[in-house]
Amino acid sequence: MQNNIISGLFVGQNLVTLKEVDSTNNFLKNLLSNSKPVPEGTVIMAESQYAGRGQRDNVWHAEAGKNLTFSLLLNPVFIPVAQQFDLTRVVSLGVFDALQPLLGDRLKIKWPNDIYCDSGKLGGMLIENMIQGGQLKSSVIGIGLNINQQNFGENTTNAVSLKQILHKDYDLRNILSQICSYIEVYYLHVKAGRIDLVRDLYQSRLYWLNEVRDFRSNDNKFTGKIIRVMDNGLLVVEREGTEESYNLKEIEFLNK
Template sequence: MQNNTFSGLFVGQNLITLKEVASTNTFLKDALSKSTPLLEGTVIMAEKQFAGRGQTDNTWLSEERMNLTFSILLNPSFLRVDQQFEFNKAISVALIDVLGTYVGDDALIKWPNDLYIGGRKTGGMLIENIVTGNKIKHAIVGIGLNVNQTNFPVSLKNVTSLKQRLHKDYDLLVLLGEICSAIEARYLQLKAGHTKKISLDYMNSLYLLNQRASFKTKDGFLEGKIIGVNSSGQLEMETPGGRVFFNNKEVEFIYE
């Protein structure tokens, strides 16, 4: 275990690097359950994560020391439980703030929690909230980002990395520092109540917004156009049968 310090008010001020861990989110949750004193903004980064988790128990596969796999502890007790998607949007936009400096408008958010570059998945996040009453006491923000990896399993046909896209290597700690700074800025923006600005930036970065595309649901294939995401985090889509809303895992994007 190694400790480092980033510049900034609090996110990344306490950085703990683990040589190997099953999941940084699980590590952080276990530490909280044992009442381990952890400062807000603590970052747990894994050099090797062998059981990384995505949404609804999906796995996140990452080559050792090639990518960023880390979790951040935040304490957004200023948010009610029914505002948790506002938090999701703030974190998503912060990641686009950073990726956009490298690839411009090619950096997009694929609802609900994926990061895309040029139409291909480059990263994702898993936010797990610990609730007290109707407030979010702790939020564990798990992030995986493909950085220097260029070889991916054949089964993953819609995946890329920064290096694969831009043909150069990146310093993982420098990139992590940039992400921590961006998350801190958007988190403070959210805390100050600037939700309209965050929502606007989120919508402007939404993958396939206002574009007709093919999707798959439990009822079969569907032609539709994404027109937004509501306050509960449901995907809002215009279809030949009218406006419909989808929760996570109720609709699947189809790739050519």
């Protein structure tokens, strides 16, 4: 384990940097399966990962040394299993706040946890919760952000990086430090019971909130408007005068 200069109480204080790994989430989960305890807030950062994963079993490709690819360990035993989406809110807001000074109002959170600038995807996350005895025991949170990469494959038509947007290189460690600090702030808000603050902020920063847009569900295209996100994380969309709720696999945003 390596010491680190990241400010804060615990998130990012224990930083492990790897040259290459299949997936930082896999590496961290393997670490947890060993008998030696892993401190909460541990961050595994890789210069290159060759089997990074996203939501819906998507594979996430990143150019070595150009982007942020890391995983974070939290032990959110105080969050009820039925409210585990609050952890998604915490992490999304932490990443948002780290990037917002650079991108301003162009930055949005695309439900449930993608980070967008205008109509381009800057990154996303994969949260894998371990539940034991009816409570959240630990969470491995993988985050991937396009920072200094300029060229993306044909299958990532809406991918965009900070460098493409702002035309300069950014220090990966500095951005990582900011993200860790902000995640810790929101995590402690939830721990202290300030859940409404976190939920309200998350909703206010949603991509397409209160905008009439095109979606697809069950192979049917429709026009609707995102109204809110329920406490349990379901997305509420108004369509044809009625409100419908969707989970991740039930609705698709038609960006193009």
